[in-house]
Amino acid sequence: MSDQPSTTYQHLQKALQHSGCPVCRIGKQAAHKYLDSILYESVTDPNSRAQLVNSFGFCYHHSRELLDFSGERLASAIIEQSILREAMRRLKSKQSPPKRSLRQTFQAGMNRPQYQSVTVTDPAPGHACMACAEQQASEGRAIEALLKHLIGDLAVPLQHAGGLCWTHLQLALQLAYKPAIYNAIGSIHEQIWTALNANLDEFIRKNDYRFRHEAMTDEESASIERAIAILTGEHPHS
Ligand SMILES: [Zn+2]
Numbered sequence: 724m725s726d727q728p729s730t731t732y733q734h735l736q737k738a739l740q741h742s743g744c745p746v747c748r749i750g751k752q753a754a755h756k757y758l759d760s761i762l763y764e765s766v767t768d769p770n771s772r773a774q775l776v777n778s779f780g781f782c783y784h785h786s787r788e789l790l791d792f793s794g795e796r797l798a799s800a801i802i803e804q805s806i807l808r809e810a811m812r813r814l815k816s817k818q819s820p821p822k823r824s825l826r827q828t829f830q831a832g833m834n835r836p837q838y839q840s841v842t843v844t845d846p847a848p849g850h851a852c853m854a855c856a857e858q859q860a861s862e863g864r865a866i867e868a869l870l871k872h873l874i875g876d877l878a879v880p881l882q883h884a885g886g887l888c889w890t891h892l893q894l895a896l897q898l899a900y901k902p903a904i905y906n907a908i909g910s911i912h913e914q915i916w917t918a919l920n921a922n923l924d925e926f927i928r929k930n931d932y933r934f935r936h937e938a939m940t941d942e943e944s945a946s947i948e949r950a951i952a953i954l955t956g957e958h959p960h961s
C-alpha cells in the first residue's frame with residue numbers, strides 16, 4: 724500500500740499528457756491490465772476460472788474487450804463457455820415457478836418490497852464484473868491522488884487535458900477534503916466548461932448559412948466530441 728500513491732501519481736502525470744478525463748483513462752488501463760492477466764490465469768488455473776464463473780463473468784464491455792487481445796479468441800471461448808454452462812446450471816435449478824409471478828407483482832402496482840421478494844437472487848451477467856471492480860478501485864485511487872496533488876502541481880495539467888468527466892468530477896467533489904481543494908476543482912471545471920460552451924455556441928452559429936464563410940477552429944469542430952466525453956465519460960473509441 725505504501726508505494727501506491729506515488730505509482731498512482733505517476734500514472735496521473737502520464738494520463739494528463741493526453742486530452743480527456745485522466746481518471747477514465749487510468750481506470751480503463753487498470754481494467755485492461757487485469758483482463759490481460761485473468762485471460763491467461765482463468766484458462767490455465769481451474770481455481771481462477773471457478774472464481775470467474777462464480778461472479779458470472781464480465782460485463783458486456785469487458786467481455787467484448789477480451790476479444791481485443793490478439794490471438795486470445797480461444798481463451799475467450801473457454802471462459803464464455805464456462806459461464807454459459809453456469810447459466811445452464813442456474814436455469815436447471817430454477818425449474819419451479821415462483822410463488823407469485825412478476826406479472827402479478829406488476830399488476831399489484833410495482834410495490835418495491837414485493838417486487839424484490841420475487842426477483843431472482845443470482846446476479847445478472849456483469850452484475851459483479853471483477854474488471855469493473857478493478858477499474859473503480861483504480862479510479863478512486865486516481866481521484867484521491869489528483870486531489871492531494873492538485874493545488875500548485877496538477878491543476879494546470881488538468882486544465883490542459885480538459886478536466887474530468889461529469890461522473891469523476893462528482894466523485895472528486897465528494898472526496899475533496901479541504902474547502903480550498905473543493906473550490907479549486909470546481910473553478911477549474913467552470914472555466915473549462917465555459918470555454919467549451921462558447922465553442923459549441925460558435926459551432927452552432929457558423930453552421931448558419933449567413934456565417935458559413937467563417938472558418939471553424941479545431942476547438943469548435945471538436946466541441947461536440949468533447950461535450951459527449953465530458954457528459955458520458957471517455958470511451959475507448961472517442
Ligand atoms: Zn472520467
Ligand SMILES: [Zn+2]
Nearest residue numbers: 782785852855
Ligand atoms: Zn466490467
